[in-house]
Amino acid sequence: MAGYQDLLRTPGVARMIAAQLTARFPNGMSSLAILLHVEQQTGSYGAAGLVLAATSVGQAVAGPVTSRWMGAWGMRRVLTLTLSVCVVAVLCLALLPLSLPGYMALGLIAGLSTPPVQSAVRTIYPKLVNAKQLTPLFSLDASLQEIIWILAPVVITLVSTQVGTTQGLLLVAVFLVGGGSWFILSPEVGRVRIPRSRSALGKVVLKPPVLMATMIGFLLIGACSAVEVGVVATFEHGSLEAGLVLAVFAVGSLAGGLSFGHIPIGPWAMARRLTIVTVGLALTMVSLNVFWLGGTLILAGIGIAPALAVLFAITTASVKFSETAEAFGWAGTGQLIGAAAGSAVAGFLVDATDARGAYFAAVLFAALGLVVSIVFVRALPDLRHRDASPYPDTEPLAVTPS
Template identity: 45%
Template sequence: MRAYSEVLKVPGLARIIFSQLIARFPAGMMSLGILMHMEHLHGSYSAAGLVLAAFSVGMATAGPFITRLLSRFGTLTVLLVTAAISAGALLLLATQAVPLWVDLLAGIVAGAATPPVTPTVRTLYPRMVPQRLLSPLFSFDAALQEIIWVFGPVLVVSLVALAGTGVTLLVTIAIQFFGAVLFILNLEVRRLRIPPTTRKLGRVLRKPPVLLSVVISAMFIGGFSAVEAGVVGTFGEGALEAGIVLAVSAIGSLVGGFAIGSRGIAPWSVAIRLTVVLAGMVIALPMTEVFGLSIALFIAGLGTAPALAAFSAIIAGTVKFADTPEAYAWIGTGQLLGAAVGSALAGVCIDAVGGVGGVWVGAVMVAIAAAIAAIFRRHQPDLRHGIGDPPDTAPIELPR
């Protein structure tokens, strides 16, 4: 815990962490909000899964392009413009009863214009703390973001039960826009200067640790998206039980992140942490009650934040500063494509066999992720002795 206290003593860092947490809070609400609202409008989890997949594909496709604009137009302009466009497209989803193909297009636009808060803040972190504190900071960030998954799902299902799916989605949109503005108000964010990269788009994927992180995290997040849909399918739209189960899973991730988050990353770390996740999902397969599913997904959650922290640390330790926004964007792209595939497959399986179908999809995807991490462990860096100094620097302009 000493490392975490050192992190929080860095001037301005606690403010940055809080504001980016608010900006990212809708991530814990958006998937369920879109899934429930589209199922309510179109009467099918398959249709709802397609719209959610369109949203994820839009975000995944545009992510690397949007992050490269940060160095060209600056964080202020990019964050404000994307927040406005995304909010407009989401408003169409929330307020208009339109054909499915229109909702699919709106989902793509909303996803593509999602403000790039995560790549921005993870690029900013190495400029604010000593390199020896980066691994604990990434772990702290990954663990703390589980607050999103503790309260987000519960808030969504509670609002759906009280006010309906449309109002719930409107609340989610408002939080996303307000959070983006709050994040932008930080002087450190507005004055972050990212040097233009000399590499072509996608060249950073030639680094084996980056490519592995993209592929593994895609399967991992896809698996959790499938399980999330499976839990909703098990208990039904607006059921508080679904929110409780997902919140307990997030609490497990919070516990896991704080318990082992300060440990260095070894070549075996990702595989071991994903194996913990897989074990919980396998236990969840025969479960249909709140208690059993909660215990199983709590176990799965113990490996979640540590795995996410490992991906961030790997990027920080292997990629030049000018290329880190794009690298983090590719991680996001992989995760979102995985979520799109997981959601779509889960929707079909839920319609066919019920909520357990989504859990099966999730377990298979996480098993593949763990196997890849184990097989290609030699291509993952050994960061047990620290992340090291970044090759390039671009200082933040501080107020005079």
Template identity: 45%
Template sequence: MGIYKDLGRNPGVFRVLVSQLVARFPFGMLSIVMLLHMQHAFGDYTSAGIVLAAQSVGQAISGPLTSRLMGRLGMRRVLSVTSIICAALLTTIAFVHLPLLIVTSLSFLIGITTPPVTPAVRTLYPRIVPGNQISALFSLDAAAQEIIWVVGPVVAVFVASQFGTVAGLCVAAAFMVLGGAWFISSPAFDKVRIPKARSRFGAVLRRPTVVIATTVTFFFVASFAAIEVAIVRAFAPAGEGAGHASLESGIVLAVFASGSLVGGLLMGHRAVRPWSLLLRVLVVLAGTLACLVSLNIWWLATVLFIGGMGTAPTFAAVSSMIGVTVKFSETAEAFGWIGTGQLVGVATGSAIAGIAIDASGAEGAILVSGGLLTIAAIIAAATTRWIPDLKGKDIEPPPETSTLTIPLP
């Protein structure tokens, strides 16, 4: 654990870590709050799924584009504009009751203007700590990310159950604006500038590690969205319908988050080996499938804590893979594609799980989560040849230039 203490000796590291966590926190809230808000407004999960799907399409388009723009316009400018517009759209949906078609259009725009915080911060990391500490910082970031993806829904459930879904959307918008302002004001932004990428847009997808990371995390995060919806449905108050949340579901999701935090701190900083990604996904899969045994709160809390221990280490492995195989000028775009995969995964997982709940209840959504994780495990197993072996190596990006061989006359 001493490696985490060493990180504190680098000026501004923990400010960047905490501020980006606050700025990204709404991403973990939105899928659940939007699902509950739309179900309450239109009376079914299918309509909610349509709205979330529109948001996912917008995010799929914007993720790599806004990340690429940071190299041209600057990180602060892109983050500021997108945060303000996205928060304004969320507030509009919260307070104005609109037809489904218009709400779907606004949800698409929310996806388009999603602030590219993740690619920004993971581009900063390799420039604010030495190479031998980047793996530990990625691990700590992965543990923090689990606060977003798992504790975020806990906050969403609590606010929605106590104050309503309008308040939940407003809280998400507030986190987005205030957290974004705190993150953007970090002095680290004055020291780092993303150089303009020389390659064409999308060329980074030729790198196998980027494709692997994007695909695996899509299914991985989609499974979390599905299990979260399943937990909310399993503990919906009797007689109030599935569109209402309960504190029991928040407790279970909090335990899930605790398992991820523990796993990230204990194992996430370990060097990535070719089989690391698969083994970590399998831990989560085992915990998820065990949920089918019983919907008892104590059983779910126990198995999800165990499964959660593989979550943060999986994200740490993905970040390390990218950090060592992608040029610095292309890092933001690479993480943009990965972030798109994760954000689209959240919306897609929630949408599919919502349909499954309408058909067969909480167990259906758990099966959806398990199926998504199984696909992620298969992909990780089939791509081990492209996953780097980082044992005993520092995390350093490849050089921006390559050797040019000139033939002799």
């Protein structure tokens, strides 16, 4: 923990972490808020699912594109534009009487205009710390983002069920404006300029480490989404238990990230972390007892944030600085598609069998990720004797005052 304290004392680091977590807090609220609101307005969970699907498609398509725009137009311009459009779309979802096609259209717009905060902040990180601190910083970031998935669903559920679904969406808009403005106005966002990428859109994802990060992220997040379906199906008549078990899963990830963030990243680092995840998830199928599930998911969670930290590090270390934002955009798209695939596969298996089907899906996704990390281990960079900083661009980087 002393290392993390030194890291947080580095100028700008604590502010950047706090601002980006606040700006990304709506990511943990919006899906549930939209689901509850559209279901209430239409009386159909199927309709709500279609709106969520449209939103997810928009996010998946926009991720690499808006991230790349930041190199062409500047981070603040792109973040301000996307934030403004996203807030208007959310407000319209909350306040306008709409038919299903209208809800889907606005959901798509909200997804397309989701501010690329994650790509922006992970592009800024290498400019805030020295080379030795970058890997621990990625681990700290991956760990602390679990706070979003612990608190945000609880907050939005309480507001939407106890006050109203319209107020729930309005709260999402408030967090978008407040958190997004804090992040955009942070001095670091103004100081760091991403050079315009010279390569074609999508070329960066063909680099083996970036492709690996995208594929493994798809499988890892797919496993996590399947777990969420399994927990909800297990405690269908006990939402308190479901919430507590999912919170324990996130706490395990938080603890794992903080505990292992200082360990150097070699080619086999991903396989070791995914082994922990796979073993923990496999043990969930032994019993659906709340205490057993809590214990096994703590074990599985211990590998989640460390695995994500490896994904961030190998992505950054394998591209030019001008390509980092787009590379993280593709990684984010892979994770979004993984979340949708994991939920869908788990849902079908639950319908065909019981809640164990969802845990089986989670094991399958995690095991596939482990196999990929082993079979293609040579595609993963060895960062034990080098830092995770991106390669410099040949053109000089312009630094503008905030």
